[in-house]
Amino acid sequence: MTDLDAETEFLGEWGRFQQQTFFLLCLTVIPNAFTALSIVFVADTPPxxxxxxxxxxxxxxxxxxxxxxxxxxxxxxxxxxxxxxxxxxxxxxxxxxxxxxxxxxxxxxxxxxxxxxxxxxDRTTYDSTISSEWNLVCDEGWKKPMSSSVVFCGYLLGALVSGQVADRFGRKIVLVVSIGAHSVFATILAFSSSWTMFCVIYFIVALAHTSRTGSAFVLGTEILSTRVRKIFSTVGGNMFFCVGYMLLPLAAFFIRGWRMLLLALALPSFLLLTLWWCVTESPRWLLSQGRAEEAEAIVRDAAKKNQIEPPAVIFGPSHNECKPERRKAHNICDLLRTRNIRWISLTLWVIWNTLTVAYYALSLNTSNVHGNKYLNCFLSAAVEIPAYILSWIMFRWCSRRRSLFSTLFMGGLFLLLTLLVPANLVHVAVALEMMGKFAVTTAFSIMYAYTVEVYPTVLRNTALGACSMASRIGSIVAPYAIYLRSYSISLPYILIGSLTVLSGLLSLLLPESNGMPLPDTITHMQDFPGCCKKTPYKLTQTEENEPAAEGKCPVVS
Structure with missing residues (x-):
């Protein structure tokens, strides 16, 4: 086994190369909030x-x-x-x-x-929305939540395809191609001539969005060092998402027509295409594909940017002698192939599902909460800032399982407590809902980083895509969870609160990954159900001899 973190330790933790990678990949996250959450204003139904x-x-x-x-x-x-x-x-x-x-x-x-x-x-709040332009009201009212569900259907397909494509062709190329596709179709979306055309284009935008998000997240996780990786996967990217989320109500406040709003949100994304010349491919992925020379060239260029003299030999001879054609190709079916990875995957999919239902239902509900729509959306975004900071603190010093359990359980509890608030105490109910959003957001941030830690390099992008894909079933349902308000205001809170509490209890079955090295192969994964005691994996005698005996690429932790 070769430890890539140890072999590239000479680069340092926070040089120019790491800073550039960190901030540029975080910039790709800003438009993410626009894709799903702009529908709060674009499809809102005025009186x-x-x-x-x-x-x-x-x-x-x-x-x-x-x-x-x-x-x-x-x-x-x-x-x-x-x-x-x-x-x-x-x-x-x-x-x-x-x-x-x-x-x-x-x-x-x-x-x-x-x-x-x-x-x-009523034109007091909006000049136009898709609901007012295409009369998505009364008997056609079902089309409004369907407009949101179409986005999440695109997320589902994107998660199914993008992870496997990125694991096969590389993180960087998928990232840049998806940025271009997202920018082009998000612009076309503003010129939709009918509700059907709007949904079709929106679906494509969401598909590209998922590809970009997953590739950027995994690319940063694999390039950055252990300490910076934790900051990137919890606070870094999520903080930039929050910036985009807070910019959304500000843009919607000044641009009251849905077409001009979508256009204003889409055009800046074209600037992200310059990442092709600014961000490198993942050396960890290149090594896993047997392309050691390319990986070494990237590391040497990084050392030059950091003004550090690299060693004469960065990667051992075993990397250069590897034969990638002898490596076993992995796909999404491997997430269910053995008992251990199957139970881990199924448990994660259920929790991801619940988190997505809760997060998007609470986010999309801001237009229904008592008070100013723009202020409520801004507050919903603002509560995520301390949530992401807390997720980084918990991810750095606390048990992964206990962190997930506590945030999920408290999030569901806050939502259920809103049912006990008298009707005249509206501000108390809003405060409890925001506290629930805070806890759910913290859990969501931890969940992303935890998923990357628990799966091996050969399946990491595929696994993250599969978890994202599974969660989209819940996100497709999320708009209809809000639609339950038409029958009773309490129903969405009962449903979401109960599911979140139960998922918190389920998270206690997951293995502990705090302080563990990133696994490279499926055999290096922790056992299900996990235990608090950390037992780093060790190669068996067979694994140690595999590269020399069979000419296979060495594993990279």
Whole structure:
């Protein structure tokens, strides 16, 4: 076995090469918040009512009374109906006869009809959204959560494909190609001419988004040293995501039309294409493919940037003698091949699923929370900053399993406590929801870094993609979890809170990876269920002799 961290230790922890890699890969994370969360503003439904055409000759009193009142399912007393109106033929006859509504005519006896002439929308908050432009309301209301679910379907397919492609062709090329595809189709999205076209293009944008995110995350994890790797995988990339998240409501506040908003969010992404000349391929991946000369050239260039004289020999002779064609090709099926990796994978997929449902449901719900939509979205983003800082502290000094359990359990508990808050204490309920978002975000950040630690190099990108893919089933459901508000405000909190608490308990079965070296092969993985005692893997006599006996590439930890 060769320890890549030990062989490249002469580069130092935080030289120019590491700084450049760290910050450039973190920059790729800023647009990530725009892909899924811009739908909060792009597809929001402004207050609306049935349109009474201007050419219909009605008195002012009858025009104001043409919309029936109905009970608000969220409380607050009667409000004008959003999906029906009194039959205009009858209203016109009453108006022409000089009768007054509520005085000469009992409106409860007047027949109603649907919004056959369309709707009129309140333009106070938005100039336009896809809901107001394509009338995604009333009988067509199911299309609004479907618009969000389409994004997560794209995430699912992207997670299925991108991990295996990156493990086969390299992290860097997949990263740059997906950045280009994401930028192009995100721009086209702003010119959608119909809801169907919008969903198709949005699906492609989400697919490219997943490829970019996974490749950037794994590339940084494999290039950076152990200490910096922990910062990158918890605080680094997530902080930049939070920056993008906070920029979203600011952009939406000043740009009230959905087309111009999407265009403003998409165009800056083209600048990220310059990463092709600024970021290197992963030496760890190159070594795993038997391309030792390319890996050594990258390390020597890194030493030059750090103004460090590299040793005459960086990688041993066994690297140069390896025959990559003799290596076994791995794919997503290997995540279920043996009992140990199968149980680890299934457990992680369930927890990822729950985390994604909770995170996106709470994020997409900001437009429904009491108060200003833009401020609520900004607060939802702001609470993630201390969450990411806490995740880094816990990831550096605490047990992985205990960190996951505590954050998941507390997140679910906060959400369930909102059910006990009286209706008049709105701000208390909002505070509890934000605390739940804080805990869920902390768990999500830890989960990403933990997944990279527990899987081996030969399957790391594939495994991260598979976990992301499994979680997208939950993210597809997340918009409909919010849609349950139309039946009862409590239902989303009961569902999400209960699932999060149960997932916290399930996380106690996972193996402990704190302080362990990154495994390279499946046999080096920790056992399921894990234990708090850390037992670093050791090569067997057979493994030690494999490279010399069979001409195989040495394993890299």
């Amino acid at each position: 609306h009512r049935c349109l009474v055409p201007a050419h219909v000759n009605l008195s002012a009193a009858w025009r104001n009374s043409s919309i029936p009142l109905e009970e608000d399912s969220h409380g607050g007393g009667p409000r004008p109906s959003r999906c029906s109106r009194y039959r205009l033929g009858d209203i016109r006859n009453f108006s022409d006869g000089g009768l007054l509504p509520g005085v000469d005519v009992n409106l409860s006896t007047v027949a109603t009809e649907g919004c056959v002439d369309g709707w009129e929308y």
